Amino acid sequence: MEPLIFDLSVPGRKGIHLPEPDVPLADMPGELLRDSLPLPEVSQVDVTRHFTRLSQLNMAVDTTMYPLGSCTMKYNPRVNEDAARLTGFAAIHPLQDERTVQGAMYLMHELQKYLAEIAGMSAVSLQPAAGAQGEFTGILMMRAYHADRGDHKRTKMLIPDSAHGTNPASSAMAGLTVVELPSDKRGNVDLNALKANLDDTVCGLMITNPNTFGMFEEHIEEVCQLVHEAGGLVYGDGANMNALLGIVKPGEIGFDVIHYNLHKTFSTPHGGGGPGSGPVAVNDKLKDFLPGPIVRVRESEDGEALCEWYTPPKSIGRMRAFHGNFGMLIRAYTYICVHGEAGLRAVSQHAVLNANYVQARLKGVYHFPHGERFCMHETCAQGKVEGAPEVVALDISKRLMDYGFHPPTNYFPLPKLVPEALLIEPTETESKETLDRFCDAMLRIAEEARSHPEWLKEAPHTAPLKRLDEVKAARELVLCCTIRD
Numbered sequence: 001m002e003p004l005i006f007d008l009s010v011p012g013r014k015g016i017h018l019p020e021p022d023v024p025l026a027d028m029p030g031e032l033l034r035d036s037l038p039l040p041e042v043s044q045v046d047v048t049r050h051f052t053r054l055s056q057l058n059m060a061v062d063t064t065m066y067p068l069g070s071c072t073m074k075y076n077p078r079v080n081e082d083a084a085r086l087t088g089f090a091a092i093h094p095l096q097d098e099r100t101v102q103g104a105m106y107l108m109h110e111l112q113k114y115l116a117e118i119a120g121m122s123a124v125s126l127q128p129a130a131g132a133q134g135e136f137t138g139i140l141m142m143r144a145y146h147a148d149r150g151d152h153k154r155t156k157m158l159i160p161d162s163a164h165g166t167n168p169a170s171s172a173m174a175g176l177t178v179v180e181l182p183s184d185k186r187g188n189v190d191l192n193a194l195k196a197n198l199d200d201t202v203c204g205l206m207i208t209n210p211n212t213f214g215m216f217e218e219h220i221e222e223v224c225q226l227v228h229e230a231g232g233l234v235y236g237d238g239a240n241m242n243a244l245l246g247i248v249k250p251g252e253i254g255f256d257v258i259h260y261n262l263h264k265t266f267s268t269p270h271g272g273g274g275p276g277s278g279p280v281a282v283n284d285k286l287k288d289f290l291p292g293p294i295v296r297v298r299e300s301e302d303g304e305a306l307c308e309w310y311t312p313p314k315s316i317g318r319m320r321a322f323h324g325n326f327g328m329l330i331r332a333y334t335y336i337c338v339h340g341e342a343g344l345r346a347v348s349q350h351a352v353l354n355a356n357y358v359q360a361r362l363k364g365v366y367h368f369p370h371g372e373r374f375c376m377h378e379t380c381a382q383g384k385v386e387g388a389p390e391v392v393a394l395d396i397s398k399r400l401m402d403y404g405f406h407p408p409t410n411y412f413p414l415p416k417l418v419p420e421a422l423l424i425e426p427t428e429t430e431s432k433e434t435l436d437r438f439c440d441a442m443l444r445i446a447e448e449a450r451s452h453p454e455w456l457k458e459a460p461h462t463a464p465l466k467r468l469d470e471v472k473a474a475r476e477l478v479l480c481c482t483i484r485d
């Protein structure tokens with residue numbers, strides 16, 4: 001166990017000297033003073049080392065490749081941070097008069113425009129705070145659209161079985177009944193099952209493309225057409241946009257609404273519960289229902305461009321306080337400007353190339369359920385090794401940590417679809433050398449699984465803590481330390 005900062009305390013030791021006060025000393029009211037306030041008494045060097053060491057106990061994208069499928073843990077360029085720290089952005093207040101924050105509003109306006117263009121949609125709201133809230137926003141808009149047309153029967157949401165858990169959760173939160181659609185052998189949504197479930201009670205279909213097997217839906221245009229013919233709308237879960245930038249526009253395929261995860265596709269830092277951002281982009285059918293406030297530009301009396309807040313006429317209302325996670329909007333905007341159109345296209349091309357490289361190198365040794373197809377930006381393997389029946393995906397993941405790699409996503413897609421799933425997403429920001437080191441480690445682990453399975457069963461050997469109850473750790477976070485007497 002790492003020591004607590006209190007364990008390093010020595011009575012009388014100090015980290016800094018406070019300057020002499022330059023105001024007269026005043027008496028504090030006695031009832032506000034505590035008799036005892038245990039604080040650690042430590043030197044500056046001890047504090048610095050303690051917290052720097054703690055910061056290195058977790059694996060992080062700044063220290064290692066982080067191939068966490070579906071989450072797009074790409075490198076966060078530092079120029080994004082420079083932009084977000086500019087005083088004109090970092091020191092403004094959301095209640096300031098709009099005439100004094102025109103630059104910030106213009107940035108939001110430009111980001112709305114870029115995100116609409118990338119998705120092939122007509123309008124964007126930057127409000128939602130994460131992908132899941134973007135889903136909830138989109139579904140509320142779909143409901144409002146049907147209600148506005150007097151069509152009140154539409155209470156069903158169709159969702160493929162490969163979907164992320166937030167999809168059925170958001171639909172249920174919005175009061176809809178979820179109908180699960182099976183996948184076919186090639187990793188597409190099953191067209192016959194879709195047709196069998198389409199009727200006038202369908203609110204819409206919620207689908208991720210490429211899906212969470214890392215497969216591009218081969219019939220996606222037909223899927224959208226079928227849903228539309230039945231009077232439903234198509235929701236696109238845009239978490240996997242890293243495969244499509246500058247290549248495929250969901251709006252042109254037939255999607256009516258998608259959310260982005262700026263913290264995935266556009267490199268704003270996430271993990272450890274950090275701030276997300278889940279803007280929604282919609283086509284003409286849904287643009288009047290977007291949550292406000294949105295930024296629009298109009299011409300002032302003296303001919304100047306002026307940004308103003310705007311809430312669409314049939315808006316579903318606010319989804320969040322103020323104006324979204326503004327710091328993340330700055331970072332995503334910076335990322336888009338730095339890359340430009342050709343750069344964004346290259347991001348997706350390299351993300352797809354890297355995932356296929358990993359798939360090709362691991363294919364003979366690990367089983368890829370859809371390995372007969374090229375994958376998109378991520379690939380789904382089975383964490384099983386021939387000749388090592390007791391070894392499971394979790395053992396391989398934990399052993400990867402000994403080799404200095406963050407594990408891939410485990411047990412998603414669900415075990416009923418891919419037993420012992422390892423969803424590997426290398427991202428475009430890894431070099432060929434790093435991809436090779438990762439593949440070498442995976443191949444060596446497969447050998448170890450046969451020769452020394454206990455090395456895997458007992459892994460990780462290098463981490464400060466071994467196997468944790470991850471559900472308990474997430475649900476019952478301990479955020480403060482108990483002071484030992």
Ligand SMILES: *Cc1c(COP(=O)(O)O)cnc(C)c1O
Nearest residue numbers: 070130131132164166239261276
């Ligand atoms: C990450 C993810 C989500 C949820 O997004 P959050 O930003 O974590 O709320 C939804 N669907 C898919 C496929 C994802 O990978």
